[in-house]
Amino acid sequence: MPTASYPAIGIRPLIDGRRRGVRESLEDKTAQLAKDVADLISSHLTYPDGSPVRCVVSETAIGGVAEANRCKEQFRTENVCADLTVTASWNYITEVLDLDPSIPHAIWGFNGTERPGAVTLAAAAAAYNMLGIPCFGIYGHDVQDADDSGLTDDVVENILRYARAALGVGLMKGRSYLSIGTVSMGIAGCRVPEQFFVDYLGMRAEYIDMIEIDRRIAHGIYDHKEYETALAWAREHLTIGENRNPEANRFTQEEYDEQFDYCIKMLLIGRDLMEGNPALAELGFVEEADGHDAIAAGFQGQRQWTDYKPNGDILETFLNTTFDWNGKRPEKVFATEGDAGNAVAMLFNSVLTHRPQLFSDVRTYWSPEAVERVTGYKLEGRAENGFIDLRNSGATTLNATGEEKDAEGNPIIKHWWEITEADIEADLKTSTFHAATREYFPGGGFSTHFTTAGGMPVTATRLNFVAGQGPVLQISEGWTVELPDDVRDQIVYRTDPTWPTTFFVPRLTGEGAFTSVYDWMANWGANHTATGYGHFGADLITLASMLRIPVYMHNVEREKILRPKAWVPFGTAEPESADFRACATFGPLYR
Numbered sequence: 001m002p003t004a005s006y007p008a009i010g011i012r013p014l015i016d017g018r019r020r021g022v023r024e025s026l027e028d029k030t031a032q033l034a035k036d037v038a039d040l041i042s043s044h045l046t047y048p049d050g051s052p053v054r055c056v057v058s059e060t061a062i063g064g065v066a067e068a069n070r071c072k073e074q075f076r077t078e079n080v081c082a083d084l085t086v087t088a089s090w091n092y093i094t095e096v097l098d099l100d101p102s103i104p105h106a107i108w109g110f111n112g113t114e115r116p117g118a119v120t121l122a123a124a125a126a127a128y129n130m131l132g133i134p135c136f137g138i139y140g141h142d143v144q145d146a147d148d149s150g151l152t153d154d155v156v157e158n159i160l161r162y163a164r165a166a167l168g169v170g171l172m173k174g175r176s177y178l179s180i181g182t183v184s185m186g187i188a189g190c191r192v193p194e195q196f197f198v199d200y201l202g203m204r205a206e207y208i209d210m211i212e213i214d215r216r217i218a219h220g221i222y223d224h225k226e227y228e229t230a231l232a233w234a235r236e237h238l239t240i241g242e243n244r245n246p247e248a249n250r251f252t253q254e255e256y257d258e259q260f261d262y263c264i265k266m267l268l269i270g271r272d273l274m275e276g277n278p279a280l281a282e283l284g285f286v287e288e289a290d291g292h293d294a295i296a297a298g299f300q301g302q303r304q305w306t307d308y309k310p311n312g313d314i315l316e317t318f319l320n321t322t323f324d325w326n327g328k329r330p331e332k333v334f335a336t337e338g339d340a341g342n343a344v345a346m347l348f349n350s351v352l353t354h355r356p357q358l359f360s361d362v363r364t365y366w367s368p369e370a371v372e373r374v375t376g377y378k379l380e381g382r383a384e385n386g387f388i389d390l391r392n393s394g395a396t397t398l399n400a401t402g403e404e405k406d407a408e409g410n411p412i413i414k415h416w417w418e419i420t421e422a423d424i425e426a427d428l429k430t431s432t433f434h435a436a437t438r439e440y441f442p443g444g445g446f447s448t449h450f451t452t453a454g455g456m457p458v459t460a461t462r463l464n465f466v467a468g469q470g471p472v473l474q475i476s477e478g479w480t481v482e483l484p485d486d487v488r489d490q491i492v493y494r495t496d497p498t499w500p501t502t503f504f505v506p507r508l509t510g511e512g513a514f515t516s517v518y519d520w521m522a523n524w525g526a527n528h529t530a531t532g533y534g535h536f537g538a539d540l541i542t543l544a545s546m547l548r549i550p551v552y553m554h555n556v557e558r559e560k561i562l563r564p565k566a567w568v569p570f571g572t573a574e575p576e577s578a579d580f581r582a583c584a585t586f587g588p589l590y591r
């Protein structure tokens with residue numbers, strides 16, 4: 001998506017409209033607040049393509065409804081997806097607020113006593129609450145002098161948190177979720193929550209039968225020149241590891257070669273299905289060239305496809321990865337086993353961080369006792385309380401090896417625009433591609449394997465659906481951990497040695513689902529989790545509140561939580577309960 005079409009954040013400078021003195025004394029200060037906030041957002045936040053986020057500042061300060069409406073019209077022409085109102089003074093609240101219920105709103109009341117900016121914030125929040133339009137309130141802890149910018153650390157953190165989440169809402173709006181296939185092996189999360197997409201995300205669901213992939217391969221509906229390049233690159237850079245099938249379950253080398261070629265074609269076609277490809281129009285396939293404008297997709301794979309055709313692990317791995325034969329390029333959000341619920345969790349992580357994601361089974365909780373019994377090794381360090389084995393065939397980004405490093409040499413999952421040739425080489429070098437386990441994948445294919453390095457901060461997320469309740473989100477910040485090679489290998493070989501493996505420990509709080517690593521596993525709401533680099537649980541909580549999705553499990557520090565001020569009247573002593581009731585009261589953003 002070109003930068004110009006990305007949604008923008010609208011900045012609304014409110015002012016006391018009284019002319020002949022008051023307004024005139026405030027014009028410069030108010031305009032400066034708006035400019036400073038716009039500069040802050042644009043200099044700190046990026047779009048998925050790495051370009052700076054665009055802010056649109058109202059052409060005039062807003063002192064009355066006429067200026068408010070002119071600002072709204074200006075924002076409409078600029079694809080504004082959310083607004084941030086700034087004020088250093090009193091103003092006329094419901095006469096000047098943006099009452100559009102379909103976009104996120106926030107107000108920053110400059111905390112200076114010369115003029116009642118903070119009073120406006122409180123009055124505006126009360127108005128929005130009464131009108132059923134939840135807004136976020138940003139209020140600095142310490143009184144500022146009149147000529148201060150007011151952008152103290154606490155204000156900056158909350159403005160950026162709001163803006164990241166508001167942009168996430170805007171990036172999803174109007175896009176598609178593409179389901180290639182249907183429910184995999186009875187996994188309920190695969191049922192595409194079409195009404196949820198419409199009501200909560202403003203998205204559409206699109207459906208493709210998996211046969212479309214085979215049709216396009218059989219009829220040559222892919223860029224043949226690019227295919228030759230991709231195949232040569234893959235044959236050169238993908239290390240085919242040990243075939244771990246029993247002899248009787250192995251295909252011939254010629255069959256594996258054919259399967260490998262087929263898998264690369266699947267990868268090209270999966271990408272084209274999501275985003276289209278003008279090269280297809282040149283081949284005469286004009287409709288196919290358009291694609292499905294999918295910001296996220298899921299491939300069922302198991303079982304009917306994989307019982308018959310090569311599996312989708314190469315397709316799934318490389319669509320989630322930030323590089324291919326063309327070098328570095330934006331990753332996609334692509335789920336395996338058609339798990340739409342997990343695809344949405346990956347999407348939430350993606351629109352907040354613009355980093356590639358891991359799709360994993362929550363395979364096993366390894367207690368310290370079990371590890372010692374099985375391997376003789378006594379867990380230590382972050383893993384001392386046990387760890388979770390996250391592992392699933394296919395849809396884990398190859399960037400999750402931990403070979404990419406930050407400036408201090410710590411393992412990281414970079415943004416695609418930060419990837420270097422050395423990173424690509426390191427990720428590929430540490431990964432192996434194994435003949436798919438034939439008892440699971442009778443049609444053959446290849447599975448991606450690596451074990452993630454320890455020491456990475458990550459956040460694991462899962463979107464669940466409960467009858468009578470609707471969508472609910474769970475979030476856990478934590479870290480990857482690594483084990484001594486021999487201990488790791490015993491666990492990998494005992495579990496499944498051909499799939500990507502990440503050992504994860506949640507940050508324990510000693511309470512509820514975060515009392516122990518076992519409690520975490522016992523409370524995780526499904527077989528899958530979406531995991532991304534960094535601790536962004538607070539951003540997820542803010543995003544969820546914008547979408548009115550309650551969060552029922554998280555380990556984010558209370559002081560980092562930013563929800564609409566409308567959540568407060570639902571109770572301050574038990575924020576989790578208030579969240580549920582507020583979400584139920586205000587309902588999904590687009591309905």
Ligand SMILES: C[C@H](O)[C@@H](O)[C@@H](O)C(=O)CO
Nearest residue numbers: 302337361392393440527
């Ligand atoms: C064994 C099954 O075929 C795998 O798909 C299973 O490990 C899963 O990933 C289930 O979510």
Ligand SMILES: [Mn+2]
Nearest residue numbers: 337360361392
């Ligand atoms: Mn799975």
